[in-house]
Every structure is written in structure tokens, then in C-alpha cells.
Amino acid sequence: MMERIEALRHTAAHVMAQAVMRLWPDAKLAIGPAIKDGFYYDFDLEHRLTSEDLSAIEGEMRKIVKEELPLIREELSKAEAVKLFTRMNQPYKLELLAELPEQVSVYRQGEFVDLCQGPHVDSTAQVKHFKLQTVAGAYWRGDSSRPMLQRIYGTAFSSREDLEAHLRLLEEAAKRDHRKLGRELDLFSIQDEGPGFPFFHPKGMVIRNALEDFWRAEHIKRGYHEVKTPIMLHEDLWHRSGHWDNYRENMYFSEIDEQRFAIKPMNCPGGMLLYKRKLHSYRDLPLRVGELGLVHRHELSGALHGLMRVRCFTQDDAHIFMLPSQVQAEIEGVIEFIDAVYSDVFGFRYHVELSTKPANAIGDDAMWERATQALKDALAAKGLPYVINEGDGAFYGPKIDFHLEDSIGRTWQCGTIQLDFAMPERFDLVYIDEDGQRKRPAMLHRVIFGSIERFIGILTEHYAGAFPLWLAPVQVMVIPVSDGQNQYALEVEQSLRHQGLRVESDMRSESVGKKIRAAQLQKVPYMVIVGEREAETGMISVRHRQRGDLGGTTLEPFCQQLLQEIAERR
């Protein structure tokens, strides 16, 4: 079933390529695979494709569908295929062919033929429900030193209903985009004067502080200490840590008293200095040291994306210094910690990747092998399925990455656990073992949220802005029915505030309906409506943003119920 839809999308890609070739016969074909929910095809083409062109291509595709062309597979020798694609003047296909085995396959449909291993559906007639979406640039073979091609993305389904449902889903997803909600709910902004450097507004700060309070409480429970290291440190430190050799491109530098300083892109070198401030006993280990550390990284301008991808962010970092014998238990502990936060508190679905030694790495292969194996062992012990991300580790060690999905299905790395034998070596970290000998500790770098900024972005989309009570910037909006109840509303507001709730009153001379609507749009969890009836009897009328009118009650039980809801983080 899944394979059939993939074949259908792959065929849709061929139909699109055929349509493009009919409209622009000089187009050079690159590749055109099926992807999640659709397909794309890359073209090298003098003409710059516009959205009007997309309609024209769609029109041509519909003709091809009507022609009911059968897809015919042919097996060719490589030599024959080279001849074929040379005759067709398709250099990218020839480049692909050079790496293929002696026997290759092509698929024909009418006058169109493409190098392809398949499978496909039987006829272009089956590609009925599709839509071309966008055209964007993409490097040939994903290599930024190669030519940039034009990529057309499309979506295709086996039924009209599925296609329409998917298009509706995309529309709904756009509504929960954290950048849109961040503006509407007045959580944060990014100004032209600081691309990638977000401003947090009062309401965004409430969420941020609630997350940090939660974070601190959970870390204390798990035996962490908290520290704060400086934003800026001498360049020499970054030479010692390996960042200058391996991470310089992403770093900001400045000068103080004719000395070069770097703004930290990571917290670990500062953490190393803190560890080294005194001698440690084996009895001190594992030493778990957390830091909400603000780091700055120069990201490519085109990569910036709301709070998800910024140039300065706060990592909820921690460095765990361990005896070699403690490594596996500590990794497992962090895996459990992350799962407890993601699954139990926020109800996220996530997937895990294991990233191995990158091209620019410090430390020898044996060390990398040992560290990678330790991460694998921990994952196996926790029974966590994972995919391997070859060559994507940090330059100082392999890592386990936890990925969360945004509203349109893009995934973002949040949590990560990195095992590092290199940094302790470089900084000559030691502890005194029970035999009195100086020995080398192992070290773990890890984050739970990843970056607070990105995590807030993910949370905003996850909840579509309707944050649970414990995170909601305004928890209760008091709404007097008319000006006559403003005084009573104020008393209610004060009383709830004294209980520690975040309350506001809407005392504008507007209709109740309008004030309720405003609170609903701000996704305030509870509205307390007070009119003449309530003012006289000392009661309140409660409305919930999702459950609607909950009827009358008094302050005391209402307040207790909310405090309970907050305590349980529902």
C-alpha cells in the first residue's frame, strides 16, 4: 500500500518532467524522487520558472495523464544507456550513469524516457490527483559547489479526498506557524536590526520563565548543580578546545585591550575551566553541572527561521563528568530524563538519531569507536529505535539527537547527548581515584530542550498557541459585564493574583461578547465573567477557552482547581 503511493508519486515526477520537456525542450534533467507526501524533480533550465509556469506545467501534465501512456521498463547495458542519454543531450544523467553498475533500467512513457530503477504505476492515467506547489533552488547532488538547479515540488495522492485533506492540513498547519502566533500572541519578535536575534516580549518571557523554573526543579531532583559561565572568553581558550580549528566559521570575535576574545558558540570550554578550578575525587563523580547558557553562532542568513533557527540562543546545557564505569548509566539516565520531559510532560512524538564521526574531528579512531559503541549500548539498553546519521557528530564526539516535528512535519533537533573523551584530554581533566592516582574522567554534553528559543517555537506550534495553564502568559481574564462591575472585577483580579495566578481584567466599555472574543483569540485558558448577579452574590461565572461556559462558582474552589491544574501541568 505504502509502496503503491510511492510509485504513484514517482510516476507523477516523471509526468512532470515530461511536461517540462515538452514546454522547454532544452531542459536538462537531474533527479526526481518520491518524497513524503509528494515528489520533486530538479531541472537545469535557462528559463526561470515562475508560479504561472507551474499552472502551464500542470496543464501539460493533465494532457499526459489523458493520453494514458503506459510506463515501459527497459533493461539496458550501461554502454547503450550512455549512448541514449548522449543522444538526448542529458549530461546529469550521464554523470549518474558513471556510478551505476553495468546493467541499468530506463522507463519510457510516450516520447519521454528517463534513467530510473522504478517501480512505477502502469500508466500515466493513474496520476490523477496531484498539485504542483513551489519552485525553489537546489544544488546538484546537494553540493553547494555544484550548479544550482530549479526544483519543482508537487504533491500527489491516490484519491481526490486524500489530496484535498492534505491541502487542508497544510492550510491548518500554516495557522499554527510559531512566527504568526508569536506576533498575534505578542510573545516575541525579530527586528530588522537584529536578524536571528530574537526579542522576548513580556508574554513570551512568562513562558520562558515557566520553562526555566520547571527545568531547574527537574534538575535539582536529578542531582544537578547549576552554574553560569561568561559569554565572552579569550581566544586562546578556543584554540585549546579545538573550536578555532573546527568551528571558527560560526563564531563571532571581538577585541578587548588588544587581546582577541570570542563570543561563546558553546558552553563546554567554560565548563572545562570550572571543572579544573579544583581537584576532584572519584567520590565527587558523577558530577552533573547544568547551565542555561546563551550562545551565539553565525548561521547563514538563508538558514534563519523564526525561533527555530537563530543566531543567539540559550542552551539548557549540562556537562556530566564521570568515571569510565559510570558512562552507560549516565547516558541512560539522560535518555530517561529527556523522555520524561518530552513524552510525559508535553506529549511530543519524537525520533532518535545517532550521529557518528564527522570529517573534521579531534581524537583518534579508537576513541570514537569506543564512544559510539557506548551510545549504541545505552540506546539498546533503553530499547530505543534509532537511525544512524553518518558523519554528523560534533567535532569532539558522537551524539544521540532527539528530533521533534513542527506543524508542517519538518523535524528539528532539540535534545542531544554527546559523549566526549576528547575535550577532557585536551584540557587535561583529572580526578583522584581510590588508588590515589590521577585519572581521566569521561564527559557527557547534553541538552533537554536543546535551545529554549527553538523549544518555545515547537511548543507554540504543538499547542497551536493554546498553552496549558502552567505556561499560559495570561491564565485568567476577568471580564466585567458593564462598567458598574469594574470595581468588583478589580477585587476578583487582586484576589486571584494574590494566589499566584496570572490575571488581567478587560475593563473597556465594550460588549461582553467582544471582550470574550478578544480573550478567546488570545487563547486565555479561563475567563471569569462578572455582572450584576455575581457582584451582588460574591460569585463568579467561569468560561473555559475550549469547554465554554462552565457556570457559576465562588473564588475559593475555582482558585484551588486552577492551582491543581497548574501543579499537574495539564
Added chain:
RNA sequence: GCUGGCGUGGCUCAGUGGUAGAGCAGUCGAUUCGUAAUCGACAGGUCGAGGGUUCAAAUCCCUCCGCCAGCUCCA
């Protein structure tokens, strides 16, 4: 950084060569209202920045900045 698109009041958008418009939000006034929009008035923009073409530029051209989609890269 690259390819393409876009940039008009706080927000959403209209205006494509002839001295800047709407709705929402805001302010003021009237209304005093019972669970998602009461009525009226007022105020608010050197049209992203700089340069050029023109009698005349939001509109055409150039450069830069920023944003959006994707690629590359990553928390």
C-alpha cells in the same frame, strides 16, 4: 551563502507613472450590554534604505538591507 519570490500605518491587505486608501487594533465620545465582533468620530504611513531615469516615482532601473520558500548548514 546560493536560486527564486516579496517588502505600503501595530496587524491583514488594496493601490503599477499624476501630490497615499480600507478593515481590524488604538484614542475619544455615546452606549451599560450576560458567554466569539454596539455605534460614531479622531488619530496614525518621508510606501525597507540609498542612488538613478522622468516635468512627475509606492509604481520604472541599479545597489544594499530584511523577510518568505527551498538548497547548503545546524540546537
